[in-house]
Amino acid sequence: MRGQQERTGPLFSYVSTEERIPRAHPLRQVRRLADQALDGLNPTFCRLYPEGGRPSIPPEQLLLALLLQAIYGIRSERMLIEQLDYNLLFRWFVGLNPDDPLWHPTTFSKNRDRLLNEELMARFLELLLAAPEVKPLLSSEHFSVDGTLLRAWASHSSLERIDGRDDDPAPPSGGKGFGGTARKEAKRSRGDFRGLLLSNQTHRSRSDGEARLFR
Known part of the structure; x- marks a missing residue:
């Protein structure tokens, strides 16, 4: 029997993003290694942020989003925010729930410029690439750059x-x-x-x- 397409979707979804991401997806391993590197940077993050004031974008999410931008070759931060708005895989990787509000591109850029300097980003990559599980994920067969x-x-x-x-x-x-x-x-x-x-x-x-x- 032919299935019928429903024009109106359901109002609620009871499937979490964790269940939607395949168990064998390579980003799962990258996320696990990135979390380990971010744990090593936690003391640095604590020194960067004051105790009071309005909460900013979590630095962990900033770095994870920039890592996504590098992996997938996203051309601009505005396009990165657009992808994070509707791409459930990207939301899961950064740690955003489907209903979480997304940052404005200018807010994202200002937080990145103000809090994440080149030394901190380099330290994050050093900790990430130092993991022994990273080497099998890298390949020297082909390299291309825009x-x-x-x-x-x-x-x-x-x-x-x-x-x-x-x-x-x-x-x-x-x-x-x-x-x-x-x-x-x-x-x-x-x-x-x-x-x-x-x-x-x-x-x-x-x-x-x-x-x-x-x-």
């Missing part, structure tokens, strides 16, 4: 040889009075780097010495 996450004051046109010499001339174009260096500069101005041998061993950016070539 180019917008790489900050560099550099471009291909800013590269120059480390030894100060000119690059090898590009293949002849058939024109007269057009030297190799001039051809090289013309190709770069057009964004065409074919025929130019560029590598991290021979070239550095004149605008950002720490920038490196990646593919």
Whole structure:
């Protein structure tokens, strides 16, 4: 018999988020290891917060949410908050019940900037990665990163040889009075780097010495 789709959902749900998350889901193990790392940071959290005042976003939830953002490559904190609003898996991981109110994106960002510095975040990752169970979860088979996450004051046109010499001339174009260096500069101005041998061993950016070539 064909089942009928009900347009109106039930008013109440009696299934907890803990029951909805599969027992074999990899985030379960990540959450357990993250909780162990957060327990080690509890004395630090106690020193950061005063006794009185309005309660803030729990630092444990801040760090767990940022960990989710890194794992799933969420592009912005605003999108992270949007996911936390309707994604039960994310709510479970951070420790939010389905009916718990969610933070405003600006409130989340202000709490993160005011209370979680780079040293504290680095300590959290150190404690997390130090667990022996973490190594089997990591893989070196493939690594990809969104180019917008790489900050560099550099471009291909800013590269120059480390030894100060000119690059090898590009293949002849058939024109007269057009030297190799001039051809090289013309190709770069057009964004065409074919025929130019560029590598991290021979070239550095004149605008950002720490920038490196990646593919």
